[in-house]
Amino acid sequence: DSGVTQTPKHLITATGQRVTLRCSPRSGDLSVYWYQQSLDQGLQFLIHYYNGEERAKGNILERFSAQQFPDLHSELNLSSLELGDSALYFCASSVGDLTDTQYFGPGTRLTVL
Amino acid sequence: LAKTTQPISMDSYEGQEVNITCSHNNIATNDYITWYQQFPSQGPRFIIQGYKTKVTNEVASLFIPADRKSSTLSLPRVSLSDTAVYYCLVSTSGTYKYIFGTGTRLKVLA
Numbered sequence: 001d002s003g004v005t006q007t008p009k010h011l012i013t014a015t016g017q018r019v020t021l022r023c024s025p026r027s028g029d030l031s032v033y034w035y036q037q038s039l040d041q042g043l044q045f046l047i048h049y050y051n052g053e054e055r056a057k058g059n060i061l062e063r064f065s066a067q068q069f070p071d072l073h074s075e076l077n078l079s080s081l082e083l084g085d086s087a088l089y090f091c092a093s094s095v096g097d098l099t100d101t102q103y104f105g106p107g108t109r110l111t112v113l
Numbered sequence: 114l115a116k117t118t119q120p121i122s123m124d125s126y127e128g129q130e131v132n133i134t135c136s137h138n139n140i141a142t143n144d145y146i147t148w149y150q151q152f153p154s155q156g157p158r159f160i161i162q163g164y165k166t167k168v169t170n171e172v173a174s175l176f177i178p179a180d181r182k183s184s185t186l187s188l189p190r191v192s193l194s195d196t197a198v199y200y201c202l203v204s205t206s207g208t209y210k211y212i213f214g215t216g217t218r219l220k221v222l223a
Contacts (some may be wrong), residue, residue, distance in 0.1 A: 002156065033211065043157070043200060043213035058210055090156050098204050099145050102211075104156030 003027065004105035006091050012111045018079040021108045025072055025093030031055070032074040033094075033102060034066055038087040049074055050097050081112045117203055117214035124220045131188045131221075135201030135214045138182050143206035146177060148186045151198045151216075160186065160199075196221045 003026035013019055025032050034046040036059075045058035049068035060066075063081075068074045078085060088107045094100035117137045125131045137146070145164055149157035161168060163175040163184070174187040188195060201214040 002158070004156075035213075042215055045211040045213070048211070056208065056210055092156075098206060101147070101159050101162060102202075103159065104149075106156050107154075109154075
C-alpha cells in the first residue's frame with residue numbers, strides 16, 4: 001500500500017458526460033501528479049500540482065482540468081468524454097518535486113461507452 | 114524532451130540476473146531516472162532512482178553510463194513474483210515534465 005488513495009476504483013459512463021476523479025496524497029506529500037495509462041499510449045503525464053499550485057502540464061487535453069485543494073487532495077475533471085478517454089488514471093504523490101520519489105495510487109479505471 | 118524506449122519483452126529463469134535497458138538519448142544534464150514495477154491493474158511501484166554512475170538498494174541496481182543516454186536496471190536473482198512490466202521514468206528538470214518509457218514485460222519462468 002503506497003498510502004495514496006484514489007476514488008472511485010471503477011467508473012463507467014457515456015460519451016459526452018463529465019466525471020471527477022479524486023486523489024488523496026500520502027500524509028506530508030505536497031505534490032500530486034496525474035497520469036493516464038492506455039494500451040496504445042502507455043503511461044502519459046497529464047499534470048502536476050505542488051502545494052496547491054499548478055507546476056507543469058503534460059499531454060492534458062483542454063477538456064480535462066485538475067486542481068489541488070488546501071488540504072492537498074486533488075481532483076481531475078474530465079468533460080465531453082469520448083470513447084478514446086477510456087483508460088486507467090493514476091495519481092501519484094511526492095514530498096517535493098522532480099527528484100523526489102513518486103508514489104502511485106491504485107488508479108481509477110474509466111470506461112466510456 | 115527526452116524520449117525513452119525500452120525492449121518490449123524479456124524472458125528469464127528463476128535465480129538469474131536480469132538487465133533491462135532504457136534509452137533516453139535527449140536526456141538533459143539535471144534529469145533524473147527512476148524505475149518502476151507494475152503488476153496488472155495496479156499502480157506503478159518504485160524500485161530505484163539515480164542520476165549518474167551506479168545506485169544500489171536492497172532489491173535492484175541502476176547503472177547509468179557517463180553520457181547518460183541510457184540506463185540499465187539490474188535485478189540480481191529474479192523469482193516468479195518478479196513477473197511484471199518495468200518502466201523507466203525520466204524526470205526533466207526545468208520544465209518539470211515526466212516521461213515514462215514504453216515498458217518492458219518481464220516473464221520469469223520456473
